[in-house]
Amino acid sequence: MTGESPPVRTSERTRTDTRTPDAGPTRRVDTDSQEQEDERSRDTCPECGGDVHADDQRGDRACKECGLVVEADEVDRGPEWRAYNSSEKRSKSRVGAPEKQTLHDKGLSSVISWENRDAYGNALSAKKRQQMQRLRTWDERFRSQSAKDRNLKQALGEVSRMAAALGLPDDVAETASVIYRRALDEDLLPGRSIEAMTTAALYAAARMSNMPRSLDEFAPVSRVEQQEFARAYRYTAKELGLAVEPADPKQYVPRIASDLDLPDSVASQAERLLEAGRDKGIYSGKSPVGLAAAAIYAASVLENDRVTQRTVGEAANVCAVTIRNRYRELLDAAEA
DNA sequence: CATTCGTGAAGACGAAT
DNA sequence: ATTCGATTTCACGAATG
Numbered sequence: 001m002t003g004e005s006p007p008v009r010t011s012e013r014t015r016t017d018t019r020t021p022d023a024g025p026t027r028r029v030d031t032d033s034q035e036q037e038d039e040r041s042r043d044t045c046p047e048c049g050g051d052v053h054a055d056d057q058r059g060d061r062a063c064k065e066c067g068l069v070v071e072a073d074e075v076d077r078g079p080e081w082r083a084y085n086s087s088e089k090r091s092k093s094r095v096g097a098p099e100k101q102t103l104h105d106k107g108l109s110s111v112i113s114w115e116n117r118d119a120y121g122n123a124l125s126a127k128k129r130q131q132m133q134r135l136r137t138w139d140e141r142f143r144s145q146s147a148k149d150r151n152l153k154q155a156l157g158e159v160s161r162m163a164a165a166l167g168l169p170d171d172v173a174e175t176a177s178v179i180y181r182r183a184l185d186e187d188l189l190p191g192r193s194i195e196a197m198t199t200a201a202l203y204a205a206a207r208m209s210n211m212p213r214s215l216d217e218f219a220p221v222s223r224v225e226q227q228e229f230a231r232a233y234r235y236t237a238k239e240l241g242l243a244v245e246p247a248d249p250k251q252y253v254p255r256i257a258s259d260l261d262l263p264d265s266v267a268s269q270a271e272r273l274l275e276a277g278r279d280k281g282i283y284s285g286k287s288p289v290g291l292a293a294a295a296i297y298a299a300s301v302l303e304n305d306r307v308t309q310r311t312v313g314e315a316a317n318v319c320a321v322t323i324r325n326r327y328r329e330l331l332d333a334a335e336a
Numbered sequence: 337c338a339t340t341c342g343t344g345a346a347g348a349c350g351a352a353t
Numbered sequence: 354a355t356t357c358g359a360t361t362t363c364a365c366g367a368a369t370g
Contacts, residue, residue, distance in 0.1 A: 227348085234349090285350090285359065310337065319362050324341065 151194065155180055158198040158223075165221040166213050167208055176205035183236050192232045195224045200211035201252045204242055212247040214289045215234065216317035249274050249283075252292035262300060262306055269299035274328045280333035286326065290318045294326030 064224050100167065116124045116132065123134065156177055163173040179201040189197060197220040206213050219226040237244055257267040273295045278282065283291070293316035300307045309320040
């Protein structure tokens with residue numbers, strides 16, 4: 001690590017995940033009042049004039065002739081768990097939001113706001129406030145019953161925080177949570193800090209979701225040293241037998257390229273070089289990020305859009321020497 | 337002058353003993 | 354637990370444009 005100003009990666013895109021928790025592809029229903037009135041009164045298809053019949057399965061009303069949906073389903077039947085037999089059907093059918101692994105109680109609890117306001121935003125009376133305070137106290141006791149739960153609670157908060165900082169979508173955090181729970185179940189924690197394990201879990205999850213972040217990217221957002229969570233990761237991956245494939249250098253290319261404001265032509269050239277390199281078997285044992293950085297540098301030279309080795313190195317968190325060592329090999333592989 | 341290149345020492349890692 | 358081989362990083366100086 002250099003002591004001087006660490007590269008600021010403000011351009012890291014934070015994917016705003018706008019999916020509602022349990023909403024599948026909710027079909028949009030036009031709510032313009034006249035239109036709605038129109039639709040309701042219509043019993044013949046506007047397209048072909050055929051009869052409109054109700055589709056009970058989906059709550060649609062559609063034309064028998066042409067299949068045009070006249071009145072869309074207004075009930076959100078979002079993705080639900082498939083029930084494969086009657087007992088599953090009984091146990092899985094339920095009301096409410098889907099279970100979320102990122103919440104230590106899987107999101108099944110009620111949430112009591114800390115604000116002393118009612119649902120309309122009005123201040124609460126003194127008596128009500130007292131009641132709420134007692135509720136909160138008990139709520140807290142229930143939520144954090146065992147030490148294990150408290151542990152989980154803290155850990156999963158960490159996971160969410162880091163995922164957000166790295167621009168990783170929610171489902172990666174969920175995967176990380178699953179990994180962390182497994183690690184906990186297998187008693188992998190003793191001797192390792194919670195922080196190290198959470199970071200390791202998220203790192204693994206990111207790689208398993210094909211959106212890897214390098215160890216160097218994790219270092220600034222984790223509360224523990226890189227070495228520590230790197231060790232924890234290796235240990236966990238081995239013990240849990242996680243199916244983590246070696247990261248594909250190509251997955252780093254777009255992010256580095258856009259950090260440097262390089263044109264797409266350079267990025268695609270870099271990917272070509274990487275493919276050539278992979279086919280020639282240059283990959284083994286080399287750091288994927290280093291490879292990606294070298295490919296980008298080489299591509300920038302080839303495309304006459306030169307950036308310095310050091311610049312690329314800083315964007316990718318590898319040192320210029322590594323780029324030097326790799327980019328010749330890549331060019332050789334591409335030429336031959 | 338900035339950038340690139342080459343080199344040796346040092347640290348970390350995986351595999352083997 | 355230690356040792357070994359490969360790789361990356363750092364620091365430096367030399368060459369190149």
